[in-house]
Amino acid sequence: MKINHVIRTLILSDFYLNSGLGLFGPIFAIFVTNQIVGGSIEVVGFAAGITQLFKVILQIPIAKYLDKNHGEYDDFYSMILGGALISLSPFLYIFASQTYHIYLIQALYGIGLAFLVPPWYAIFSRHLDKLHENIEWSFESVAIGIAAAASAAIGGIMANRFGFQTVFIIAGVLSFFSIFNQLKIFNDLKAKVKQGVVKPQPDKA
Numbered sequence: 471m472k473i474n475h476v477i478r479t480l481i482l483s484d485f486y487l488n489s490g491l492g493l494f495g496p497i498f499a500i501f502v503t504n505q506i507v508g509g510s511i512e513v514v515g516f517a518a519g520i521t522q523l524f525k526v527i528l529q530i531p532i533a534k535y536l537d538k539n540h541g542e543y544d545d546f547y548s549m550i551l552g553g554a555l556i557s558l559s560p561f562l563y564i565f566a567s568q569t570y571h572i573y574l575i576q577a578l579y580g581i582g583l584a585f586l587v588p589p590w591y592a593i594f595s596r597h598l599d600k601l602h603e604n605i606e607w608s609f610e611s612v613a614i615g616i617a618a619a620a621s622a623a624i625g626g627i628m629a630n631r632f633g634f635q636t637v638f639i640i641a642g643v644l645s646f647f648s649i650f651n652q653l654k655i656f657n658d659l660k661a662k663v664k665q666g667v668v669k670p671q672p673d674k675a
Contacts, residue, residue: 476597476655477606483651485613490644492621494637497629505634508569517576524580533588542659545589550649552586557645560638
C-alpha cells in the first residue's frame with residue numbers, strides 16, 4: 471500500500487523523536503541520583519510528576535484554542551514549537567547540577583508536550599488514508615515501539631562507555647532532526663478547512 475506524504479513524514483518524525491528521548495529514558499534515574507546534588511529516587515518521581523502536571527494543565531486550553539480555527543497552520547506552528555521545547559531538554563540536562571534544574575527542565579518538557587501532542591494527533595487524524603486507518607495507526611505504534619526498544623538498549627551502552635553528556639547531545643540532535651523533518655509537510659496543509667474534510671495530498675515527487 472502507498473502511504474501519503476503527511477502520514478509517512480509524521481511517522482518518521484515520531485520515530486526520530488522517540489529514538490532521541492528513549493536514549494536517556496532508562497538511565498534518567500541513574501543520572502539524577504549520581505550526577506545531581508541532592509538527587510534521589512524521590513526527585514525522579516517529582517520530576518516525572520511535574521512534567522505530567524504541566525502537560526495536563528496546559529493541553530486542553532491549547533487544544534481548545536487550536537480548534538477555534540479549522541485551518542492547519544496554527545496546528546503546525548504549535549507542533550513545531552512544542553517539539554522545539556522538548557528537544558531543548560536533553561541539551562539542558564548537560565548543564566544541570568541541582569534538583570531545581572531538573573524540575574525546571576521537566577516543566578519545560580511538559581509545556582512542550584502540551585503544545586506538541588494535540589496538533590500532532592489532529593494533523594495525523596485528518597490525513598489518514600481512507601480505509602487504511604488501522605494500518606497507518608499501527609505503523610505509528612510500531613515505529614514508536616521499535617524506537618523505544620532500540621534506543622533504550624543503545625542509550626545504556628552509550629552512557630556506560632561515553633558518559634551521560636554524549637547521550638544527551640545525541641538525544642537532542644535526534645529530537646531536533648525530528649522537528650526539522652516535520653517542516654516537509656508545510657505545503658500539504660490547508661489554510662482553512664471544514665472539520666473532517668482534509669484529504670491526503672499526493673506526493674510531490
